[in-house]
Amino acid sequence: MSIYFFLVFWSWFSCSPERPIVEPPINEFPIFNDVVEAGNIPTPELDEISGLVASELNTNYLWSHNDSGNSASLYLIDNKGELKGTIELPNLENRDWEDIAIGPGPVSGNDYLYIGNIGDNEGKYEYISIFRCLEPAINPSEIPFSKKIEETEEIKIQYPDQARDAETLIVDPINKDIYIISKRDFQVIVFKLSFPYSVTEINTLEKVGTLSFPLATGGDISKDGKEIFIRNYSDAYYWKRNTTQSVEEALAEPAFRIENYNSDKEPQGEAICFETNNKGFFTSSEKMEDLAPKLFYYSKK
Template sequence: MIIRTNQVKIHFNLLSPLLIIWLLLPSLACGQNDPEVPIAPQLSSTFSEPVNRGTVNNPTISEASGIVASRSNSDILWTHNDSGNDAKIYAINTLGETVGEWIIAGATNRDWEDIAIGPGPEDGINYLYVGDIGDNQAVHPSLNIYRFPEPIINDDTSPGGTIQNAEKINLKYPDGARDAETLLVDPLTQDLYIVSKRDRFARLYRLPFPQSTSSTILAEKVGEWNREIGGIFNQPVGGDISSDGKELLIKSYVEVLYWQREDDQTSIFELMQQEPKILPYMVEPQGEAIGWSTNHEGYFTLSEKQGSSIPKLYFYKRKQK
């Protein structure tokens, strides 16, 4: 069964009963002609409907919470599990097949919720940033982001191993502990951004470049997102900035939001205050991971495993730019 709610196609065979009830509540509560019902932004035609690129059959990738495209290896995506799992990152290809896995020495996976890629302290090197930023109960006084050069995969190296040189960026918020699942790297400024999850108006925090790895950073609260979070399924659970810094994706459990930066002077916070476009998204069992493809020709999404379902790697191809 398929319906459209707020202009987003929802595939009901993938939804939990709780999510189905939540999605139907607005239409059940008011008539079709009720003038108080807000009109949602139209679904953008810039990207195609999803294509199933393949299943992620690796049973150890069961709680994928983040995904990002490699910038040093062709057709490679990086992903990871969330809370309580090993401190590992996984390389999969664009068909969902596992290529290798790397242990991050000295790291702990308390609640890894997102992964990002971008510049870092050494010019010309692509760095991966793994965000141990989940905090469901908002009890942790500080959080960690692990930063390290992206592994190179080629015929001369083993596809996997141990990352020995990861740096730990320890941070705390100026307004108390928070839960978050979205980590961004702005390639134009090299600043890190974190978007909070459980607030009525999501809070955006910035860690200006260069980020210290020797002392705890007090993150800067840039401001609150002016888009009210309408419920638990609309909370931001992942995001990515394109490698040229021009395009931003933020996803919830039920939609993908898109912004395009027109100039280099517009900050990520200012960009998020603008009205986003709604991109195509087929709701997944517990979809938290989203990332641009290498050349921005589209975006990938990946869900955590739910029950007997095997996570599928979906791709949404750009039709025009």
């Protein structure tokens, strides 16, 4: 998302006398230590980093990407932010990639990357897309690497009512359901695409809930499906999930606001993900003028 759209929206949201009072979840659950600056995000490769997800096949590495107008590429970085390689996706277009997830897919036992081509600043697109490909296993001897993946699938999606902007994508590792969280609603909306879904026809999302805060910019779910993060520019929210619950049932319960999440270090923070071993989480922000993007880490207590 461009900073122009963010500033216009936030100015209107902050100043409009007719806006509804939005009460975000305020339960504070101090289960994470204070932030550690893990390292610098590589630039210019990831000037506009918009998504992060921990690799399942490549331990201690993260997949990342830029948002609109950039190349259709994925970048593998380590847990210090150092670039290890690039995956080009020549058959895809980065119209507005806003988030990335990892989860099960059509072939049992395999891990798939899900790229959320879900940004729509002007709310004008007939449909949005999620691109899916097998996660590649990288041999450490190949680093640094540059590869191409040509075998991808496109899951086309439309909203049940109107086009929307979104930056949050979650794939349930338990049942393969896909969740998209809207961005520009005062209380962001939770949409669900139940598995199985078509890769030949346009799928229609189902509205399954709302969250009591605006401007959701990223999210993730733990590998076991028991923990969920959703963030915006100022806060990070955390849910515990009983695996007998659906994701929307878990999100309907009060969130824990991470009390020591430090948004001051992230002027346009859009990325968040669990660590592979689930011992903490990472966040990052796009580059802003002379402020280089950095990778931040919060460990569990």
